Amino acid sequence: xxxxxxxxxxxxxxxxxxxxxxxxxxxxxxxxxxxxxxxxxxxxxxxxxxxxxxxxxxxxxxxxxxxxxxxxxxxxxxxxxxxxx
Amino acid sequence: xxxxxxxxxxxxxxxxxxxxxxxxxxxxxxxxxxxxxxxxxxxxxxxxxxxxxxxxxxxxxxxxxxxxxxxxxxxxxxxxxxxxxxxxxxxxxxxxxxxxxxxxxxxxxxxxxxxxxxxxxxxxxxxxxxxxxxxxxxxxxxxxxxx
Numbered sequence: 001x002x003x004x005x006x007x008x009x010x011x012x013x014x015x016x017x018x019x020x021x022x023x024x025x026x027x028x029x030x031x032x033x034x035x036x037x038x039x040x041x042x043x044x045x046x047x048x049x050x051x052x053x054x055x056x057x058x059x060x061x062x063x064x065x066x067x068x069x070x071x072x073x074x075x076x077x078x079x080x081x082x083x084x085x
Numbered sequence: 086x087x088x089x090x091x092x093x094x095x096x097x098x099x100x101x102x103x104x105x106x107x108x109x110x111x112x113x114x115x116x117x118x119x120x121x122x123x124x125x126x127x128x129x130x131x132x133x134x135x136x137x138x139x140x141x142x143x144x145x146x147x148x149x150x151x152x153x154x155x156x157x158x159x160x161x162x163x164x165x166x167x168x169x170x171x172x173x174x175x176x177x178x179x180x181x182x183x184x185x186x187x188x189x190x191x192x193x194x195x196x197x198x199x200x201x202x203x204x205x206x207x208x209x210x211x212x213x214x215x216x217x218x219x220x221x222x223x224x225x226x227x228x229x230x231x232x
Contacts (some may be wrong), residue, residue: 016203021178023185044147048139051149052211053179059160060180 004031012042020050107191110181111173141222151224155214158219163213173207174199179207 004027007015012035019025019032036043142151164172171193177188185203189196218224 017207018088018172018185018200021185045139048143048147048149052152052207055149055152056175056179056207056210059157060164060176077120 004028007031007035009039012036012039013045015051016046020046020053048053049066092189102189104190107177108182111177111191127131138211141226142217146224151218152214154221154223155218159217160214163210163217166213167206167210171202174202175206175210176201 012032015024015028015032019029024032036046092129120203142149148219150161167175174188177183177191178185184193185196188203192199194202215224219226
């Protein structure tokens with residue numbers, strides 16, 4: 001695999017949520033990080049959106065059913081499935 | 086989750102427990118938000134502009150502190166007002182912390198569709214919450230910063 005081309009602000013904006021959700025491949029993630037080190041505009045945007053997602057997560061989990069219970073059961077199910085495979 | 090316990094006898098052993106459980110979760114959330122009483126006017130999906138809020142607050146509130154002023158009821162109402170296909174991906178991602186692939190399997194759409202719906206759902210909700218914050222005076226609109 002060759003080193004990725006540097007990404008521009010447009011691509012950084014497009015991949016914003018995939019990055020924050022941890023859905024990018026390691027090489028793409030690294031390319032984003034390199035861009036953020038150089039670009040204060042995109043760095044600010046990513047920071048702002050990260051704060052927004054944290055807010056959303058905290059508020060919607062507070063409103064919903066008990067998250068720890070639900071999470072534990074989901075984890076057990078995912079774990080069972082992973083062990084079976 | 087209680088619904089899953091109650092309906093456990095309907096679950097067939099050997100079938101996909103994860104998918105079964107996620108379907109219940111999804112239906113529960115759809116029902117919960119359908120029942121929400123406060124239902125603001127729906128926003129036209131085509132009017133969503135990406136990153137408007139950050140552009141507006143980058144000089145006054147780059148840390149997004151204004152979000153913390155917004156009350157829970159307003160957040161719930163804004164989520165309830167989202168178009169259903171947006172609301173479900175937002176809840177499955179931001180509340181349930183499912184991966185894109187898990188959301189795709191639960192909703193029954195390709196991963197690319199999950200990505201675009203999640204993007205628009207988050208931007209639409211952010212805009213609504215920002216408009217509310219401006220109306221309540223939690224954050225100053227951009228035009229007042231540069232008279």
